[in-house]
Amino acid sequence: MNKVPTPPTPPPPPALHADALTVTRGARTVLDHLTFTVPKGRVTGLLGPSGCGKSTLMRAVVGTQARPTGTLTVLGHPAGHPALRSRIGYVTQAPSVYDDLTVRQNLDYFAAILLADRPTADRRADTTRVLAEVDLTPHADALAGTLSGGQRNRVSLAVALLGTPELLVLDEPTVGLDPVLRRDLWHLFHDLAARGTTLLVSSHVMDEAERCHRLLLLRDGRLLADDTPAALRARTGTDTVEAAFLRLTDEGRAPARTQETLR
Amino acid sequence: MTTTHPATPTATTRPAFSPTRTLATAARVLRQLRHDPRTIALMLLVPCAMLLLLRYVFDSDRAFDTIGASLLGIFPLITMFLVTSIATLRERASGTLERLLALPLGKADLIAGYALAFGAVAVLQSTLATALAVWPLGLDVAGSPWLLLLVALLDALLGTALGLFVSAFAASEFQAVQFMPAVIFPQLLLCGLFTPRSAMHPVLEAVSDVLPLSYAVDGMNQVVHHTDPTSAFLRDALIVGGCAALVLALGAATLRRRTP
Ligand SMILES: Nc1ncnc2c1ncn2[C@@H]1O[C@H](COP(=O)(O)OP(=O)(O)OP(=O)(O)O)[C@@H](O)[C@H]1O
Numbered sequence: 001m002n003k004v005p006t007p008p009t010p011p012p013p014p015a016l017h018a019d020a021l022t023v024t025r026g027a028r029t030v031l032d033h034l035t036f037t038v039p040k041g042r043v044t045g046l047l048g049p050s051g052c053g054k055s056t057l058m059r060a061v062v063g064t065q066a067r068p069t070g071t072l073t074v075l076g077h078p079a080g081h082p083a084l085r086s087r088i089g090y091v092t093q094a095p096s097v098y099d100d101l102t103v104r105q106n107l108d109y110f111a112a113i114l115l116a117d118r119p120t121a122d123r124r125a126d127t128t129r130v131l132a133e134v135d136l137t138p139h140a141d142a143l144a145g146t147l148s149g150g151q152r153n154r155v156s157l158a159v160a161l162l163g164t165p166e167l168l169v170l171d172e173p174t175v176g177l178d179p180v181l182r183r184d185l186w187h188l189f190h191d192l193a194a195r196g197t198t199l200l201v202s203s204h205v206m207d208e209a210e211r212c213h214r215l216l217l218l219r220d221g222r223l224l225a226d227d228t229p230a231a232l233r234a235r236t237g238t239d240t241v242e243a244a245f246l247r248l249t250d251e252g253r254a255p256a257r258t259q260e261t262l263r
Numbered sequence: 264m265t266t267t268h269p270a271t272p273t274a275t276t277r278p279a280f281s282p283t284r285t286l287a288t289a290a291r292v293l294r295q296l297r298h299d300p301r302t303i304a305l306m307l308l309v310p311c312a313m314l315l316l317l318r319y320v321f322d323s324d325r326a327f328d329t330i331g332a333s334l335l336g337i338f339p340l341i342t343m344f345l346v347t348s349i350a351t352l353r354e355r356a357s358g359t360l361e362r363l364l365a366l367p368l369g370k371a372d373l374i375a376g377y378a379l380a381f382g383a384v385a386v387l388q389s390t391l392a393t394a395l396a397v398w399p400l401g402l403d404v405a406g407s408p409w410l411l412l413l414v415a416l417l418d419a420l421l422g423t424a425l426g427l428f429v430s431a432f433a434a435s436e437f438q439a440v441q442f443m444p445a446v447i448f449p450q451l452l453l454c455g456l457f458t459p460r461s462a463m464h465p466v467l468e469a470v471s472d473v474l475p476l477s478y479a480v481d482g483m484n485q486v487v488h489h490t491d492p493t494s495a496f497l498r499d500a501l502i503v504g505g506c507a508a509l510v511l512a513l514g515a516a517t518l519r520r521r522t523p
């Protein structure tokens with residue numbers, strides 16, 4: 001569990017600001033008037049049950065979700081602004097890498113796209129760095145398709161770390177990893193945050209929630225809470241974020257049901 | 264993205280086309296192919312094997328001249344159509360397309376990269392097939408074999424363009440492969456390979472007049488029968504190239520940055 005340092009004064013502008021953010025997919029309202037702020041240089045966890053809209057929210061932040069309404073400002077620009085493309089690192093839920101290329105060839109290609117203006121030596125250095133950060137240096141010359149699921153996940157993560165983006169949007173980056181690797185990755189996330197990177201990490205593993213500076217709890221496309229883990233536990237009078245989440249879900253369930261029948 | 268208007272930010276802040284990114288994409292596509300030597304072998308050897316077979320099926324030189332030249336124009340189209348539709352389908356399905364479009368990569372870079380990579384493979388394929396047809400098999404070409412190669416390359420680009428476009432409508436590799444008979448076979452039947460186009464029913468002839476493969480095959484035959492590039496050849500080459508460019512542009516429109 002991490003101590004949450006008090007933010008310096010005056011607070012810097014937030015990395016992310018959403019106001020009445022709504023996404024409709026088909027006939028479903030997947031995100032329903034979300035209003036929240038994500039501070040810079042912090043690890044913010046996006047938690048919630050399967051299907052609650054975590055991936056949709058992340059796509060909205062990255063700008064690959066169609067038809068969002070409301071306001072969503074990312075690093076001072078409206079979400080999806082072309083200027084943001086080199087400033088955000090994004091890991092999709094399913095690892096998105098080329099199975100028929102080696103790990104290094106994957107990284108070389110994405111580095112060439114992202115860092116097209118930098119000299120080749122710089123790009124090489126960057127790929128070597130991210131390989132080490134996700135602990136895949138020994139597998140650099142293996143075909144991505146021959147790696148285990150957790151290893152491919154980490155290749156996908158390594159691609160997102162290229163070019164040291166200001167904002168990292170990670171959709172369940174630790175799924176399928178053993179406890180040691182998970183701990184190491186969370187150390188990496190905290191290192192990155194300490195160096196000023198903003199992280200938005202989704203998960204449905206509640207013990208990971210305790211490692212976040214701030215939490216956004218989502219259920220059925222609505223925001224249940226936007227707080228620090230400690231404040232959340234205190235507010236609900238529980239010992240763990242998991243218990244707090246269950247408490248909030250139970251409290252939210254009754255009114256949600258009545259609204260559904262009203263519709 | 265303020266108010267209820269979904270934002271469609273224009274990509275004016277970065278160049279629409281970047282040579283570095285295009286070349287990197289072409290190199291990546293070729294590298295992917297290199298990890299699949301069997302596909303390379305099939306792409307290069309199947310046209311040669313077919314020409315060989317054809318030479319001995321038609322024991323007359325005259326028939327081989329016409330059909331052989333037409334086939335040189337047809338192979339690149341079919342091969343590149345298949346390879347591109349599967350490759351881009353995989354790119355869509357694996358999430359790498361979503362990732363790439365979230366990066367500073369222009370759609371033009373991606374498409375030009377694909378066209379460049381598969382164009383290079385097509386040049387290799389056509390060089391082998393043309394060389395085999397002209398020398399050992401004795402295909403009688405009045406014009407320059409270089410012009411045959413040029414038409415083959417334009418055909419390959421057309422195949423790449425059609426494959427890219429069609430992959431947007433295929434939800435699986437099964438469907439993508441089934442688009443081959445749907446898109447290519449009618450063109451094959453109407454291009455003049457089996458019956459001269461002028462001998463077809465007027466309705467069919469009219470349809471064949473708007474199908475690009477007809478012009479590719481016409482162009483090939485112009486080179487076979489005339490020593491110098493004719494104006495008909497020039498028209499054919501321009502039409503095939505123009506169609507390729509048009510369909511590539513349509514294909515670019517199917518690369519959506521946003522998930523519905
Ligand atoms: N094309 C679509 N049309 C209609 N509804 C959709 C579509 N795609 C997804 N949804 C719905 O949107 C909701 C949110 O999906 P999303 O992928 O964001 O969930 P998630 O929180 O990431 O879930 P998980 O933890 O399982 O990854 C789901 O209920 C899903 O059924």
Ligand SMILES: [Mg+2]
Binds near residue numbers: 054055093171
């Ligand atoms: Mg998800």
